[in-house]
Amino acid sequence: MNAIVTPKPSAGLLQETTSGDQRRPTREEAEEAVRVLLRWAGDDPSREGLIETPKRVVRAYEDLFAGYADDPAVYLSRKFEDVAGYDEMVVVRDIGFASHCEHHMIPFMGRVDIGYYPKGGVLGLSKLARVVDAFARRLQTQETMTEQIAQAIETHLQPSGVAVMVEAEHLCMSMRGVRKQGASTMTTSFKGRFRDATEQARFINLVRTPR
Numbered sequence: 001m002n003a004i005v006t007p008k009p010s011a012g013l014l015q016e017t018t019s020g021d022q023r024r025p026t027r028e029e030a031e032e033a034v035r036v037l038l039r040w041a042g043d044d045p046s047r048e049g050l051i052e053t054p055k056r057v058v059r060a061y062e063d064l065f066a067g068y069a070d071d072p073a074v075y076l077s078r079k080f081e082d083v084a085g086y087d088e089m090v091v092v093r094d095i096g097f098a099s100h101c102e103h104h105m106i107p108f109m110g111r112v113d114i115g116y117y118p119k120g121g122v123l124g125l126s127k128l129a130r131v132v133d134a135f136a137r138r139l140q141t142q143e144t145m146t147e148q149i150a151q152a153i154e155t156h157l158q159p160s161g162v163a164v165m166v167e168a169e170h171l172c173m174s175m176r177g178v179r180k181q182g183a184s185t186m187t188t189s190f191k192g193r194f195r196d197a198t199e200q201a202r203f204i205n206l207v208r209t210p211r
């Protein structure tokens with residue numbers, strides 16, 4: 001039976017591997033695959049409007065799936081310790097993201113709220129958003145992405161607690177299939193101090209506070 005191997009964040013699916021089947025395709029092969037899909041969709045890849053499309057799609061994939069080559073540990077490795085001993089909850093909310101569901105390769109997008117209790121220093125605020133992007137720019141399920149963000153922060157920053165809440169709309173549910181527009185999916189991951197229900201309530205209260 002074939003094992004399903006989930007790549008480590010730092011490993012990067014895009015590196016060449018020793019297995020012939022898993023070698024990274026060339027750019028030309030990737031462009032040819034797009035031409036096949038264009039024909040599958042019922043169009044003619046040689047018509048003027050589509051002639052450059054395979055090149056554009058392949059370039060777009062380099063951008064949309066850049067997360068495979070991104071290592072979240074890098075963003076979480078630097079703490080600022082000169083913060084007068086601040087060890088209360090830090091929350092960054094409404095971090096916008098766009099990802100692609102691994103089932104249909106169709107976008108899902110929404111917002112991530114992250115809270116953590118610092119221990120021995122705080123993180124540069126932008127780094128939380130960079131961690132979100134590193135995981136979002138891969139093929140994902142919302143549950144996996146939520147858990148990966150929380151685990152990366154827990155492992156590399158080692159705070160006393162971390163909370164991650166994701167709310168997203170999946171276009172594979174609204175544009176096709178069951179076609180339910182506006183349905184949103186919520187997922188959460190609570191670690192350390194946030195396993196406590198009172199702490200979860202404090203986090204959710206802060207996240208929900210009107211601006």
Ligand SMILES: Nc1nc2c(ncn2[C@@H]2O[C@H](COP(=O)(O)OP(=O)(O)OP(=O)(O)O)[C@@H](O)[C@H]2O)c(=O)[nH]1
Pocket residue numbers: 101102103140141142143170172173176177178
């Ligand atoms: N749990 C989870 N499911 C997801 C996510 N993104 C898409 N899905 C679901 O993945 C499922 C795939 O189901 P399948 O029955 O294998 O595929 P399908 O026939 O295309 O399913 P439909 O979408 O119902 O038409 C669907 O129910 C999707 O809604 C996600 O992030 N998390």
Ligand SMILES: [Zn+2]
Pocket residue numbers: 101102103104105106170172173
């Ligand atoms: Zn999907």
